[in-house]
Amino acid sequence: MIDHRKLGRELDLFDSDPLIGAGLPFWLPAGAAARREVENYLHDLERRHGYQHVYSPALGKRAMYELSGHLANFAGDMFPPMPAGEDELMLRPSLCPHHALIFKARQRSYREMPLRIAELGQMYRQERSGVLGGLSRVRSIALNDAHIFCPEEKAAGEVAGVLRLMRESHAALGLRPANYQLSLRGPGKKYGGDDESWARSEALLRGALSDASIEYAGKAGEAAFYGPKIDVQVVDAAGREWTVATVQIDFHQPERFDLSYVGASGARARPVMIHRSLAGSMERLFGQLIEEHEGAFPVWYAPVQLAVLPVGVDSSFAASAVAAGLRAVEIRDGSLGARIRAASKVPYIAVVGARDEGLVSLRLRGGRQLDPMPGAEAIALIRAAATIR
Template sequence: MDPDHSTVGRALDLFDTTPAVGAGLPLWLPDGAVVRAELERFALEQALASGCRRVYTPVLAKRELFERSGHWDKFSADMWPEMVVGGESFVLRPANCPHHTQVFAARPHSHRDLPVRLAELGAMFRSELSGVLGGLSRVRQINLDDAHSFCRPDQVVAEVRLALDAIRHCYAVLGIEVGRFRLSVRGPGGRYLGDDEQWRTAEAQLREALDDAGLAYEVAPGEAAFYGPKIDVQVTDRRGREETLSTVQVDSNQPERFGLTYVGADGRKHRPVMVHRGLLSSMERLTAILLESSAGRLPTWLTPVQVRVLPVGEQHAGPGRELAAELTAAGIRAVVDERGSLPSRVREAHERRDAYVAVLGDAEVAAGSVAVSAPGLPSRAVLPRAELRRRLAEEVTDRRRERAVAAGR
């Protein structure tokens, strides 16, 4: 199978597009929805572990919100056309951060409250031209794992370090190799918000965080966001193309533009700094990278069908359904396949990239065991049913990258 993620994703029934919906607007099919939901759950766990609180905000807002944030002036050509309703102009958001400024502004804050960390896996919209759209890597709606920390100036470096540590942990779990860390700063001729002192301070804070973490990095003039410098985590796909997956950005401009404040220890109002964090990037881009790097053979915790139960004959169908029910009750995604010959069902399990195949014949039913194999690997084992449940639950809970159950590990 061609390892291009678009070919793999369609062959495995993970996603598709239709003319009726439109290019760049993929439909996540049931198996693809499983993959995305697991990634979203992982992202939320990591956000909560790093002190974030979850929020939900609308996918559209008045145009004036984005005028105030600077997005309209910078990105209006790439945003969807405004919609006039009741004499008011609304637009689909190109970013979550303006909404999160309003969440912070909704309640007063003391210096003791900070940092206030907000996380949302929200939909954002880009009016991409049809000629550049493709699969999941370039789409018109992205669903971004996004977080924003509103903190005191003396907390910025620690917040950036927290984000970098979380990114590196997630990459280790997912098996993603960092190509390089890039410090993206202003370049000549660009249109940027804020004054020189704000930029010098923000760049120094990012450098300090990278140095504290012991990370080598390259400086990239002209690659900064329009409101602040950022750290880009660059990865390389199987064709050698480099792209940004995760980012950490320091922003003093949006807090200023929206008049955000907190009460300091001196009783006066002070301006917070906003640290933007894209931990896992968009679900679309991340899924594309994972599919291509694995040729569709995802780790067990991400695989849509974790166990395909194959009764050898009709007389084994009842015990096969019982096993599938036991696994499902234990939180394992299991299906029973009774169609056709055993070799054809095994072959289909290989083609579908199922994590494990569990075969039940006379010997297994009599012994209360199951013959387990991992398609694509030489792993084989005969296990008691209870032991299979236990090992599978551990592998999924631990989010192991390797198939360990059939190998006895």
Template sequence: MYDHRKIGRELGLFDSDPLIGAGLPYWLPAGAAVRRALESYISEVERRAGYQQVYSPVLGKRELYEISGHWAKYHDDMYPPMDIGEEQLVLRPSICPHHALMFRSRSHSYRELPLRFSELGGQYRAELSGAIAGLTRVRAMQLNDAHIFCRLDQVAGEAESALALINQAYADLQISPSRYVLALPDESLNSPQSNYVGDAESWAHAVEILREVLKNAGIDYEDAPGDAAFYGPKIDIQMMDSAGREFSLSTVQIDFHQPERFGLEYIGADGNKHRPVMVHRAIVGSIERAVAQLIEVHGGAFPAWLAPVQLVVLPISDDEEKVAAEVSRRALDRGLRVEIAHADEGSLGARIRENRWAPYQAVIGAREAAAGELAIRERDGNRHDPAPIGAVLDEIAERCVPGALRRRSELSSPAAVRSGA
């Protein structure tokens, strides 16, 4: 594996500055392109799976996190409150309390459930300087988060759907987990000094559901006592970095606690009020960790749909520069990320080597310019015969769509995802 910190800086993906602070990387244009592609992919996959995108503030009153339980159980990892007039505001350590309030802001019928809120939002952790590591351990992150509010009889199906979306994303990203973990409470669950909230019966039910989800998915997993969230058990999907350190990337969690704390309700078929269950899930976790893993697995040679530059146009001489500009314009119109390696930037061979990270290179000589054709060279060295410009660009654009988004009808609903279609 590659070290994402070294490769990321060499390729101009991200960097940091002491004046901004440790654990606060910034994204350079190439890295921002990868990030936007990843975010767009997740947003579209979620939309087709029935999620509704929302936005919420990165600040909240201290009281919000006292209600959710984060302040009591998690405040050592939170930034100190900011005194603003009579209020104390906190940078949020988690997005779930905001989504709980969104659910509570409207009345809901059982017919609306499951209600799936997704957000790509910022959250903040007061990490010590010694714990910070590149993109995998940061103080400010963008989390691909979602919270599903559902009836008890829907929980298993929603957890299964979430796990299926995660595994589909891994296939499209061409990454593989090191292991799956069922994070459980430790023996302190029933003690007065417990770090966990809620009753033992709810915890046991949630654990039983997640075990069944993993079994139905045919996934081998390991129990991890003591690794549960303070409000519930979870499935953690683990990755390994280049130094052999393991970290969690994606998660599926069942939460009976926060619906109770926030007084969440829906009107059931019987006309009475009922308490929903929250399913927390993150398909790729934080964008920072996801990109770190992608760099370490692919070493900069990203899948075509994620590459910062998908097509490099190489005019052999100044005579083909005008045609190269036209090819670039037509590629941009098809949504491709394209650059021109101009003839005065070096020999053709040197320009090909300098742009070796691009999935596709289009060489334009006098013959191709006169015929309105492109000769494509792929990153793996495979070469194609010259073909009409439009047809070549159409084929590249189709190849630059991730697999999950090509299967348009098959990912149109959570039921389709659960079925494994």
């Protein structure tokens, strides 16, 4: 593996500037193009599996974080309050309080359960400057997040469904988890809720892992303050472990926010809140994907899918490729060999000569060359390869 901080800058995927600040990288056009494709994929995957997408503000009143328990248990990772008239506003360190209030905004019925609310949302954490690095640990975080509200008897099935979606999305992205971790309470930290609810949460997660035949290790002290969680771990180029996906059981915040729905009997019931992220933050995810693929992303989310290298003075193939929906770029400067080397991370290279009579010579990433074919056939081949599998 090559460190994503080095490779990401060499490939113009992301950068940073002292005037913006530490832990606040910005995405350059190539990185933004790849990220957008991954975001669209995750959005569509979630929709196909019953998630409803929302938008919520990245700010909230101090009182909301007092109610959720974040200020009591997580204040050291939050930015300080900002005066706003008679109120104090804070940048959110997570999306769950907002989603709890979205659930509470309407009277809910058991017929809506499970209610799956998803958002690619911005959140902020006041990480210490000494731990910041590249895309792996940042202060401004775009999180692929969701919260599932359901009766307790449906929680195990929902966690199982999340684990399946994790595996599907990781396979599509070319992401290789190193291990699964069951994150539990540990000494020296504050946690919400009571021992009985924590035991129920832990039993649900252990059961889901067992049913899915997933090997895991328990790790004390890594739980969220409101409940235990399953964390999917990856290892970076330096051998450090990072969490890239998670699913968590929470009895605590539904109680704090007094969430309820009308059950089949007409009586009010308390839902369980399941927190889950299939791919974590876009920042940490891409830090890992850059290293996993060494910048040579799968065709479907490669920033450039096709590099066109004209041998003659003119070529219409780049324009036709763009019109067909491919992300194509034309490279004219330098010798043919130099241009091929410059496009080494691009999945397909098309060498187009003035005497080829409409035929295109496609070179695959890695050096293999295909027989000359008509331009339309070449475009169809690349579009088929770009289909997410």
